[in-house]
Amino acid sequence: MRIVLFAAFATLLIGFAPVEVKAADGNVELTNQEWSFDGVFGRFDRQQLQRGFQVYREVCSSCHGLDYIAFRNLEAIGYSEDQTKVLASEYIIEECCDDQGDIFDRPAIPADYMPNPYPNDQFARASNNGALPPDLSLMSKARHGGPDYVYSLINGYEEPSAEVEAEMMDGMYYNVAFEGNQIAMAQQLFDDLLEYSDGTPATAEQMATDVAAFLHWAAEPKLEIRKQTGVRVLLFTFVFTVLAYFLKRRIWADIEH
Amino acid sequence: MTGILLAMSYTPHVDYAFQSVERIMRDVNSGWLLRYMHANGASFFFIVVYIHIFRGLFYGSYKSPREVLWWLGVIIMILMMATAFMGYVLPWGQMSFWGATVITNLFSAIPVIGDYIVTLLWGGFSVDNPTLNRFFALHYLLPFVLVGVVVLHIWALHIPGSNNPLGINATAKDKIPFHPYYTAKDAFGLGVFLLAYFTVVFWFPNAMGHTDNYIPANPLSTPAHIVPEWYFLPFYAILRSIDDKLTGVILMFGSLLILFVIPWLDTSRVRSATFRPIFKVLFWVFLADCVMLTWCGAQLAEGLPLLLSRIGTFWYFFHFLVLMPVVGWIETPRPLPTSISTPVVAKPAE
Ligand code: HEM
Numbered sequence: 001m002r003i004v005l006f007a008a009f010a011t012l013l014i015g016f017a018p019v020e021v022k023a024a025d026g027n028v029e030l031t032n033q034e035w036s037f038d039g040v041f042g043r044f045d046r047q048q049l050q051r052g053f054q055v056y057r058e059v060c061s062s063c064h065g066l067d068y069i070a071f072r073n074l075e076a077i078g079y080s081e082d083q084t085k086v087l088a089s090e091y092i093i094e095e096c097c098d099d100q101g102d103i104f105d106r107p108a109i110p111a112d113y114m115p116n117p118y119p120n121d122q123f124a125r126a127s128n129n130g131a132l133p134p135d136l137s138l139m140s141k142a143r144h145g146g147p148d149y150v151y152s153l154i155n156g157y158e159e160p161s162a163e164v165e166a167e168m169m170d171g172m173y174y175n176v177a178f179e180g181n182q183i184a185m186a187q188q189l190f191d192d193l194l195e196y197s198d199g200t201p202a203t204a205e206q207m208a209t210d211v212a213a214f215l216h217w218a219a220e221p222k223l224e225i226r227k228q229t230g231v232r233v234l235l236f237t238f239v240f241t242v243l244a245y246f247l248k249r250r251i252w253a254d255i256e257h
Numbered sequence: 258m259t260g261i262l263l264a265m266s267y268t269p270h271v272d273y274a275f276q277s278v279e280r281i282m283r284d285v286n287s288g289w290l291l292r293y294m295h296a297n298g299a300s301f302f303f304i305v306v307y308i309h310i311f312r313g314l315f316y317g318s319y320k321s322p323r324e325v326l327w328w329l330g331v332i333i334m335i336l337m338m339a340t341a342f343m344g345y346v347l348p349w350g351q352m353s354f355w356g357a358t359v360i361t362n363l364f365s366a367i368p369v370i371g372d373y374i375v376t377l378l379w380g381g382f383s384v385d386n387p388t389l390n391r392f393f394a395l396h397y398l399l400p401f402v403l404v405g406v407v408v409l410h411i412w413a414l415h416i417p418g419s420n421n422p423l424g425i426n427a428t429a430k431d432k433i434p435f436h437p438y439y440t441a442k443d444a445f446g447l448g449v450f451l452l453a454y455f456t457v458v459f460w461f462p463n464a465m466g467h468t469d470n471y472i473p474a475n476p477l478s479t480p481a482h483i484v485p486e487w488y489f490l491p492f493y494a495i496l497r498s499i500d501d502k503l504t505g506v507i508l509m510f511g512s513l514l515i516l517f518v519i520p521w522l523d524t525s526r527v528r529s530a531t532f533r534p535i536f537k538v539l540f541w542v543f544l545a546d547c548v549m550l551t552w553c554g555a556q557l558a559e560g561l562p563l564l565l566s567r568i569g570t571f572w573y574f575f576h577f578l579v580l581m582p583v584v585g586w587i588e589t590p591r592p593l594p595t596s597i598s599t600p601v602v603a604k605p606a607e
Contacts, residue, residue, distance in 0.1 A: 040460065134472075141463060142471035219471075222289040229290065230459025237455055241448025248445045 029176045030145045030152045033209060037216065040231065043224050044217055046078035051196050052214025053077065055207045058194050060136065063128065063185075065116035068137035069218050072110040076221060077214075084110045091115050129171045131184030140212070140219035151212040152177035155205060157187040293462040299341045300465045301454045303488035306334060315540050317528030324520040326413040331516045333406050338489070338513075340399040343392040345486055350470030355483045357384045357392070363496070366503040383476070482557060490554030491547050494566040495573065497558040508570060515577050522577055524585030532591040535584050539576065546572045 036045040053074065056066065071088035075081060091108040093115060098104050108115065118124035125132050143149045156177035160168065164181070168174065172182040189204040189211075196202050217223070310330070313319055319327035346357045361378045365371040380387025457464065465487060469480050485493050496509040530537040550569040556562035 138471045142468050144468055226289060226293075226459055226462070230455060233455050233459065234452065237448060237451045241445060241452060244445035244448050 028179055029156070030148050031155070032148050033151055033212075035147055035213065035216070037213070037223055040227065042227055044077070045213070047198060048210050048213050049077040049217050050079070051198065051200060051207075052210035052212070052217075054194065054196065055189075055211040056136070056214055059188055059207075060211065061114070062117055063124075063133040065118075065135045066114040066137050066218060067116065067135050068113070070111060070113045071108060073221065077217060081110070088112060129184055133185065136215055136218065138219045140216040142219075146219075147212040147216040149177065150215050151208050153183075154189055154208040154211065290458075293458050295344075297454065297458050297462060297465060299344065300486070300488065301450070301457075302337065303341070305450070306337065307488070310334065311544060314543075315530045317523065317525075317530065319520050320523065320528050323413075326410060327520060328517055329406055329410040329413055331513070333403060333410060334516075335513060336399055336403045336406060340396060340403065341486065341488070343396040343399070345470075346389065346392045347396060348470060349389065349474045351472045351474055351478075351480050352467045352470040352483070354384060354474035354476065355480055356485055357388065359483055360485075361388075363502075363506050363509075366506045368503075484555055487551065487555075490552075491550035491569075492554070494550040494554035494562075495570045497554075498563070498566040498570040508574075512570075512573060515574070519577060519581065522581045524582045525588065525590065526585075527590040533584075533588055534591070535588045539580055539584065543572075543576045546576070 036043060036048070056064075071084045074084045074087060079087065088108040088110050091112075091114075092105050093108045093112055094103055095106050096103050118127065121132055140146045140150060145152070153175060156175045158174060158176055160174035160181075164174065168182055172184060173186050174181055175183045189207045191203050192201075193204075193207065194202055200206060220226075313327065313330065342356075342360060346353045361375055361384065364374045364378065367374065376382065378388065378391075379385065380391055467484060467486075484490070492509050492512060495512050496505045499505040499508060525533060525536065527533055530540050546569050549565055550573070553562045553566035553569060558566070
């Protein structure tokens with residue numbers, strides 16, 4: 001039995017090992033942050049998510065879509081139903097079609113998904129020097145490091161050394177967190193680029209943290225309920241296992257083994 | 258079971274599959290739970306089955322009179338692999354698409370009929386919508402076939418009876434009824450298993466997956482590094498250890514099929530490695546070899562990992578084809594106890 005358990009753990013360990021090895025390749029530097037949603041009981045900080053949403057809306061949304069988020073979803077980060085209505089109505093949606101078969105414009109409603117900044121990928125590339133700004137809805141789960149990656153990337157612009165600069169391609173920017181260190185997205189966040197509605201000083205660092213937290217919520221909106229359910233399920237399973245253990249001892253007590 | 262509920266909300270179409278999985282994650286009630294349970298359930302299923310297989314290898318459970326039982330077990334493993342491979346294609350992320358492309362392309366190495374088979378699998382000339390549709394249908398079907406084989410597996414177990422760690426034939430006085438003894442023991446085992454499983458489902462649901470599968474499939478952009486799910490890694494390492502595609506494919510499938518013939522390859526009359534001093538060491542070396550191959554499978558096939566996967570592949574086959582028969586002849590096993598209770602009773606009372 002002990003051997004079997006040992007084998008189980010060995011298998012588990014190697015199951016995870018390659019994941020870590022892969023995270024280390026390439027010359028990427030990630031800065032690990034402490035997130036409110038880390039840990040066994042982790043929760044989102046609603047205030048932070050709202051600030052992050054503000055950064056997304058005022059900065060990133062001019063290039064990046066957020067396809068899987070509808071305005072109604074924003075209620076989950078602490079906006080009231082009326083506030084989401086107001087937020088939505090600031091966007092214009094092209095609707096097909098009216099009685100005459102024409103496309104017409106209407107203000108967005110909470111049930112609408114966030115409109116994409118570009119009508120299609122070709123247009124997006126043409127506007128960005130050939131590079132395609134990816135959709136951000138799942139970004140936090142689609143890269144190693146998750147929110148730490150997004151934070152490090154947004155905050156990772158540095159002056160390259162002279163040799164490195166000589167080798168950079170035109171229209172590319174040096175970034176310590178990006179694989180290959182050349183990214184087609186220019187630095188986006190500068191101190192006091194915007195004014196937070198809750199009065200938090202808008203340093204570049206603060207905004208990067210907030211938007212990374214927001215994008216993590218966008219990628220994993222069910223994180224809180226997942227962890228809460230997990231605690232209950234695990235407690236139950238634990239009690240069950242302990243009971244089963246004592247039951248087994250009792251039943252086997254009269255048998256020589 | 259989680260699969261059937263998932264299937265209700267899933268759309269097997271290249272343009273919608275990824276999106277429908279995301280809708281499951283976001284809008285379907287408890288959809289996130291279903292999906293994480295399903296995806297990690299597959300991983301844990303493999304953990305259990307692999308442990309079970311290694312245990313079988315250690316205690317010689319494949320030997321007469323349990324060959325049929327062993328073969329059914331190998332069939333179960335292969336069916337599971339096929340099911341999980343096709344399941345992984347369904348969310349239609351980058352790894353789904355490129356994994357499917359790499360694996361289905363393997364069949365083209367078969368002379369003469371290879372290309373025909375690939376076209377048949379694809380339902381066209383590349384991995385596309387028809388591929389997704391047929392994989393979905395098969396992914397739905399195979400688990401039921403699997404259940405059928407599992408029933409046969411259990412039935413086949415009941416004919417010769419369970420093996421035991423001593424690898425000897427049990428006599429009537431050594432046997433105890435399954436209930437309540439084993440139901441109680443298994444309940445505890447199940448609890449331990451569930452603790453591990455739920456920890457992963459609720460706190461590390463994506464640890465065993467690949468981040469690239471959260472990027473929608475894009476036939477025009479190949480990921481830098483295509484890796485299969487962890488449970489395929491050793492076989493993937495064997496595949497890539499040889500430059501020639503056909504040989505690699507033969508070795509990879511051979512590494513599975515060889516399991517069918519080990520009841521004959523092992524010449525020792527003693528079942529359990531407990532009484533086989535040389536074989537016991539070899540067993541642990543073999544286990545380490547598989548672990549090493551798993552690691553190699555996750556690396557780029559070059560330099561050290563490539564060298565190690567060549568050595569590992571060689572050892573894999575060397576173990577079964579040479580060591581197993583030879584050691585069976587030359588090894589002097591320790592004497593077997595006459596019944597299961599002998600060593601227990603002989604132990605000084607504590
Ligand atoms: C032996 C049993 C099974 C295994 C090992 C298995 C394995 C898998 C795997 C590995 C995935 C990919 C999960 C991911 O990464 O997202 C998957 C997806 C899926 N499976 Fe299964 N599966 C099994 C049974 C079933 C059954 C019986 C059904 C339906 C009746 C089913 C329906 C689905 C559906 C709809 C998906 C796509 C949704 C998703 O990706 O989450 N599965 N399966």
